[in-house]
Amino acid sequence: MSEHVDAGRAMTVIDMSDRAMVKATLSATLVKDGDHLPVFNTAFDVFFANRHVDDPDALFESGDDADEDAQRDGKGAPTGMKGAGRPMGMGGGANSSLSAEELAEMLFRALLNNDNNALRQAAQEAVTRYAGMEPGRPVGGTYYLYRTLRNLDLDGLYDKLVMENATGEDDHLAERLARDEAQSRIEALKAAIEQEIRERLVEDRGAEALAKSVRKPLPEDLDVMHANRDEMAQLERALRPLSRKLAVRLARKRRHKRRGPVDLRHTVRKSLSTGGVPIDLRFKPPRPAKPEIIVIADISGSVASFARFTLLLVHAISSQFSKVRSFVFVDGLDEVTRLFEHTDDPAEAVARINAEADVIAFDGHSDYGRALQSFHERFAGEVNKRTAVLILGDARNNYHQAHAEVVAELRYRAKAVYWLNPEPQSYWNSGDSIISQYAPFCDRVIECRTLRQLEAFVGDLA
Amino acid sequence: MSAIDPRKELADRLGLDEVPPPRFTSTTDVVSRLRENDYLSDESIASVTFLADRLAKPVLVEGPAGTGKTALAKAVADATGARLIRLQCYEGLDESKALYEWNYRKQLLRIQAGRPDDSTAEDWHALEEDIFAEEFLLTRPLLEAIRAKEPVVLLIDEIDRVELETEALLLEILSEYQVSIPELGTVRATQIPMVFLTSNNTRELSEALKRRCLYLYVGYPDVERERDIIISRVPGISTTLAEQIARVVRSLRTLDLKKAPSVSETLDWARTLVVLGREEIGDEDAAATLHILLKYQADIEKATKELLGKGKSLA
Numbered sequence: 001m002s003e004h005v006d007a008g009r010a011m012t013v014i015d016m017s018d019r020a021m022v023k024a025t026l027s028a029t030l031v032k033d034g035d036h037l038p039v040f041n042t043a044f045d046v047f048f049a050n051r052h053v054d055d056p057d058a059l060f061e062s063g064d065d066a067d068e069d070a071q072r073d074g075k076g077a078p079t080g081m082k083g084a085g086r087p088m089g090m091g092g093g094a095n096s097s098l099s100a101e102e103l104a105e106m107l108f109r110a111l112l113n114n115d116n117n118a119l120r121q122a123a124q125e126a127v128t129r130y131a132g133m134e135p136g137r138p139v140g141g142t143y144y145l146y147r148t149l150r151n152l153d154l155d156g157l158y159d160k161l162v163m164e165n166a167t168g169e170d171d172h173l174a175e176r177l178a179r180d181e182a183q184s185r186i187e188a189l190k191a192a193i194e195q196e197i198r199e200r201l202v203e204d205r206g207a208e209a210l211a212k213s214v215r216k217p218l219p220e221d222l223d224v225m226h227a228n229r230d231e232m233a234q235l236e237r238a239l240r241p242l243s244r245k246l247a248v249r250l251a252r253k254r255r256h257k258r259r260g261p262v263d264l265r266h267t268v269r270k271s272l273s274t275g276g277v278p279i280d281l282r283f284k285p286p287r288p289a290k291p292e293i294i295v296i297a298d299i300s301g302s303v304a305s306f307a308r309f310t311l312l313l314v315h316a317i318s319s320q321f322s323k324v325r326s327f328v329f330v331d332g333l334d335e336v337t338r339l340f341e342h343t344d345d346p347a348e349a350v351a352r353i354n355a356e357a358d359v360i361a362f363d364g365h366s367d368y369g370r371a372l373q374s375f376h377e378r379f380a381g382e383v384n385k386r387t388a389v390l391i392l393g394d395a396r397n398n399y400h401q402a403h404a405e406v407v408a409e410l411r412y413r414a415k416a417v418y419w420l421n422p423e424p425q426s427y428w429n430s431g432d433s434i435i436s437q438y439a440p441f442c443d444r445v446i447e448c449r450t451l452r453q454l455e456a457f458v459g460d461l462a
Numbered sequence: 463m464s465a466i467d468p469r470k471e472l473a474d475r476l477g478l479d480e481v482p483p484p485r486f487t488s489t490t491d492v493v494s495r496l497r498e499n500d501y502l503s504d505e506s507i508a509s510v511t512f513l514a515d516r517l518a519k520p521v522l523v524e525g526p527a528g529t530g531k532t533a534l535a536k537a538v539a540d541a542t543g544a545r546l547i548r549l550q551c552y553e554g555l556d557e558s559k560a561l562y563e564w565n566y567r568k569q570l571l572r573i574q575a576g577r578p579d580d581s582t583a584e585d586w587h588a589l590e591e592d593i594f595a596e597e598f599l600l601t602r603p604l605l606e607a608i609r610a611k612e613p614v615v616l617l618i619d620e621i622d623r624v625e626l627e628t629e630a631l632l633l634e635i636l637s638e639y640q641v642s643i644p645e646l647g648t649v650r651a652t653q654i655p656m657v658f659l660t661s662n663n664t665r666e667l668s669e670a671l672k673r674r675c676l677y678l679y680v681g682y683p684d685v686e687r688e689r690d691i692i693i694s695r696v697p698g699i700s701t702t703l704a705e706q707i708a709r710v711v712r713s714l715r716t717l718d719l720k721k722a723p724s725v726s727e728t729l730d731w732a733r734t735l736v737v738l739g740r741e742e743i744g745d746e747d748a749a750a751t752l753h754i755l756l757k758y759q760a761d762i763e764k765a766t767k768e769l770l771g772k773g774k775s776l777a
Contacts, residue, residue: 012466013516024509032672034679172771180713
């Protein structure tokens with residue numbers, strides 16, 4: 001709440017006819033996390049679309065609601081901004097004054113000269129011509145964007161830009177710079193088109209309705225099992241800072257948990273200032289034992305990405321454990337710890353798992369029973385009272401035998417056995433999922449679908 | 463809508479005789495005065511600085527290392543002619559290092575010096591009042607900023623390094639601009655200090671802290687701004703070279719590196735190239751000086767391979 005008050009107060013000390021200033025003010029008062037800025041920017045563009053407004057006061061009456069909460073609340077859409085802009089250009093198709101060649105030329109010129117105004121104009125033309133927008137359809141605009149971009153031959157534009165910028169010399173650096181420059185201009189074009197489409201959608205359907213369609217979860221809240229390719233890339237980007245933060249937190253927690261033995265030298269030194277009386281006892285930093293971890297991950301089809309993220313996270317903070325061993329399986333089991341040993345980039349090791357791990361023994365369908373049995377036969381001796389065993393998978397056993405007694409035996413040997421299931425809890429035990437047969441022998445069975453849940457679990461573990 | 467003046471409200475609460483005039487007249491004023499002090503701001507930096515001054519609120523500046531967060535506080539101090547008081551945070555920072563401490567050595571001396579052989583209860587009471595006087599108080603940066611008579615800019619650097627519990631020390635200062643000392647009472651600010659907190663985001667800061675601050679995210683600058691920064695900070699550099707440097711650095715930042723080059727490393731690289739007398743960067747120069755931008759061997763190898771198309775590093 002106090003953020004809303006702040007935003008409202010801030011509005012009184014600035015020039016509210018300055019859109020950029022309003023935006024900066026709202027973001028400074030409402031957003032408190034750098035990761036949330038993209039969400040804020042989208043929300044701002046939706047609720048404060050760049051259009052002519054008859055009554056500027058109406059725009060700010062509900063100004064302090066335009067944060068990500070407002071998307072959920074669905075309020076904060078000023079009424080003064082609808083229908084006041086220029087003609088809509090919906091319907092798409094042939095009502096553009098330019099031919100396809102002229103448009104392509106216009107785009108190319110704008111990109112080549114790095115001229116933002118020309119770029120915006122070209123983007124408007126492109127959307128009018130290609131997007132084929134239909135008034136009233138409840139969509140977020142991704143489809144229109146796709147349609148526009150498909151018609152624009154961006155690869156061709158990119159190649160032409162690189163050609164224009166290239167110096168002709170045989171110089172790798174110059175060539176690479178030309179390519180990156182072209183790439184960044186193409187990205188600017190995409191952003192301009194996306195913004196244009198969004199503005200038209202706001203005009204068409206109003207900010208509230210659109211806000212519902214463009215709402216996106218934060219990367220750490222994405223469902224790992226059902227992420228598409230873009231979201232997967234987002235997840236990968238989010239994982240690194242996440243694991244770094246986790247490592248810092250764990251290291252601190254460990255250092256501050258208990259005190260070590262009395263540090264005699266430090267205490268005597270300190271006592272000099274109190275006339276030789278040791279008032280202040282000093283302690284050595286504690287050296288608590290770190291836990292050992294064994295990860296046994298199903299890497300078949302649907303749960304593969306979840307297994308990858310977990311392995312990445314565990315190995316990224318492997319310094320917080322005294323030992324990490326990783327096993328992967330489908331219907332056969334293989335140890336992959338060695339892949340992580342000679343590289344300082346866990347991502348590289350995870351990428352190699354698919355190619356190098358020998359996990360298919362028979363038909364390539366998950367067989368938890370066989371995999372666990374094989375683990376028990378070969379590696380049970382490695383499990384001791386300091387070891388936490390992590391089993392990752394959806395327990396969809398393709399109607400093979402469960403061999404739950406192996407988990408019971410592991411639990412007897414280990415400090416704890418945890419099962420992380422990336423499926424929503426409501427799907428458990430439906431179809432061939434036999435999680436309930438293993439559950440009695442695990443210390444905890446945890447639904448773990450997002451990076452946030454995963455991070456919380458691993459944080460507790462260490 | 464009645465006019466709210468947060469500065470006046472705060473001045474009233476602090477019991478100041480007059481409201482200190484705002485430091486900046488507009489965001490353009492911020493931009494131009496920071497530029498005079500060799501700090502190139504962008505729109506969001508300038509707006510938030512302006513707002514912080516007008517609203518008398520602290521600013522929490524977050525972003526990757528080496529993007530000019532600390533430099534911003536310094537530039538604001540220079541631009542407004544204020545004294546910069548800096549509190550460098552570290553793990554284990556406590557009250558006695560951040561706020562104030564009683565000078566117990568001096569207190570001990572005072573007790574020993576004033577101990578007559580037949581001391582009574584009254585004597586002790588007088589002595590007790592005496593040894594908890596200002597004379598025996600050691601001010602640390604936070605208290606110093608509050609007690610300063612002249613305008614100050616308080617920089618609390620790398621706040622994410624202190625423990626969550628220590629953050630609470632700051633809350634009173636950040637929202638009320640005052641410090642409570644049990645033995646002395648409450649010390650209120652006699653002016654309105656500008657406060658900047660920086661964080662490299664190695665951990666989540668508490669909600670209580672975030673709520674009291676304006677938020678500013680300073681990311682890596684875009685090519686144009688970075689070029690301008692290079693030109694303003696590196697004397698004798700040509701525009702072409704600066705532009706080229708800015709582009710190389712942008713390309714490097716798109717690679718998946720352990721540590722992306724910061725603005726300060728970019729400046730170091732630019733200075734090196736100027737000293738070497740280069741007008742533009744070729745493959746050889748880049749390979750030979752890449753270690754100034756990148757601090758990990760793995761990063762250098764990766765960059766050499768990606769940007770220069772070579773399998774092995776020459777550096």
